Amino acid sequence: MAKPPRKPSTSTSLIHHPYQPPATFAAPQIGVHKASTVLFTDTAAMRARDWKHKTGYTYGLHGTPTTFTLEERIATLEGGLQTLLLPSGLAAITLVDMALLGSGDEVLIPDNAYNPSKELARHELARFGIVHRLYDPMDPASVAAAITPAARLLWIEPPGSVTMEFPDVPALVQAARARGVLVALDNTWGAGLAFDAFELGADISMQALTKYPSGGGDLLMGAVTTRDEALHQRLKMTHMRMGFGVGANDAEAVLRSLPSLSLRYEAQDRAGRELARWWTQRPEVAQVLHPALEGSPGHDHWKRIAGAAAGLFSVRFDERYGLAQVDAFVDALRLFGIGYSWAGPMSLAVPYDLKLLRPAARGALVRFSIGLESVDDLIADCEQALATLTTSR
Numbered sequence: 001m002a003k004p005p006r007k008p009s010t011s012t013s014l015i016h017h018p019y020q021p022p023a024t025f026a027a028p029q030i031g032v033h034k035a036s037t038v039l040f041t042d043t044a045a046m047r048a049r050d051w052k053h054k055t056g057y058t059y060g061l062h063g064t065p066t067t068f069t070l071e072e073r074i075a076t077l078e079g080g081l082q083t084l085l086l087p088s089g090l091a092a093i094t095l096v097d098m099a100l101l102g103s104g105d106e107v108l109i110p111d112n113a114y115n116p117s118k119e120l121a122r123h124e125l126a127r128f129g130i131v132h133r134l135y136d137p138m139d140p141a142s143v144a145a146a147i148t149p150a151a152r153l154l155w156i157e158p159p160g161s162v163t164m165e166f167p168d169v170p171a172l173v174q175a176a177r178a179r180g181v182l183v184a185l186d187n188t189w190g191a192g193l194a195f196d197a198f199e200l201g202a203d204i205s206m207q208a209l210t211k212y213p214s215g216g217g218d219l220l221m222g223a224v225t226t227r228d229e230a231l232h233q234r235l236k237m238t239h240m241r242m243g244f245g246v247g248a249n250d251a252e253a254v255l256r257s258l259p260s261l262s263l264r265y266e267a268q269d270r271a272g273r274e275l276a277r278w279w280t281q282r283p284e285v286a287q288v289l290h291p292a293l294e295g296s297p298g299h300d301h302w303k304r305i306a307g308a309a310a311g312l313f314s315v316r317f318d319e320r321y322g323l324a325q326v327d328a329f330v331d332a333l334r335l336f337g338i339g340y341s342w343a344g345p346m347s348l349a350v351p352y353d354l355k356l357l358r359p360a361a362r363g364a365l366v367r368f369s370i371g372l373e374s375v376d377d378l379i380a381d382c383e384q385a386l387a388t389l390t391t392s393r
């Protein structure tokens, strides 16, 4: 007589549970799907599954319903066809460099670029025999001159991270295209809303989802979007071999923020311009750097390709105020947090010593990121903090 099947122990039955996802639970917002292991019904199904073309799920690192959905949403936002997700914006830059460059190759980076991108080039890329050249993004002729036969990749960042110069993107793309050099555009500032990177001729649009797409100031993530399947596969294979993945909770948080992306971008754009204009009237100020302001470097370039702007600008103080005075002004701000990053709900301010950013420049600069507070409150805060400002001489 056959023995009845052995009843598994509690620990075993807690793991081999009979749960099935509810088939008709069609909530519009995607759930948090967490996995390293994804089970196959049998070995034939395991062998048939093709992660490279997303025919199904194979392993958490290769994607889950949550990350596949976010990839699709970011590709749509960017006007691209494929997106890869990475654990930070900087990791997204790293992926592009590592996937497309090898020993003896050259990469061109704007001299006002997000500094960690230059640091990566100075250290890891240099160690792997990759040469980087810094170019002046406001001088397309200097770019053309810097492109050698070894050049493989040109980075464009509109506008420069802290100094806010807006380059002539089509001219830079043209210079690269003419020499068969791939173009990667850091689209963190534009967020896929201010202009279309692919319409401008970029091959790759990279974004720190940490900023506008998250909008919460509470997570880190990067995206690399393309329109060309072969280029996507080159990036994807390196992405897989280097083991870049993102957490499901973070991916879901970005998905939850995306529906309000354009509203937040517009609100912060409006508030940023209002505050920037207010600063132009102040006697303490030498220059307000905001691409949408007449007279700001590259304003005409911005006007030609973009309608909108991020809520981000910098104020260069008159040289009668030294770095210590400007630091004291920042310390006196009550609503602005002192901290890096941007596009979150809280406005932020960071002081910079200009000579560390640009060898030829002098003085102190404060980079403001405008959050979602009332503009009147932010202006009043700047006003009271300015009242504490004393000159150094």
Ligand SMILES: *Cc1c(COP(=O)(O)O)cnc(C)c1O
Pocket: 088, 089, 090, 091, 114, 157, 161, 186, 188, 189, 208, 209, 210, 211, 220, 221, 222, 341
């Ligand atoms: C913040 C930022 C990055 C890097 O993003 P992280 O997620 O902080 O690594 C890259 N480029 C630009 C322009 C950024 O502002």
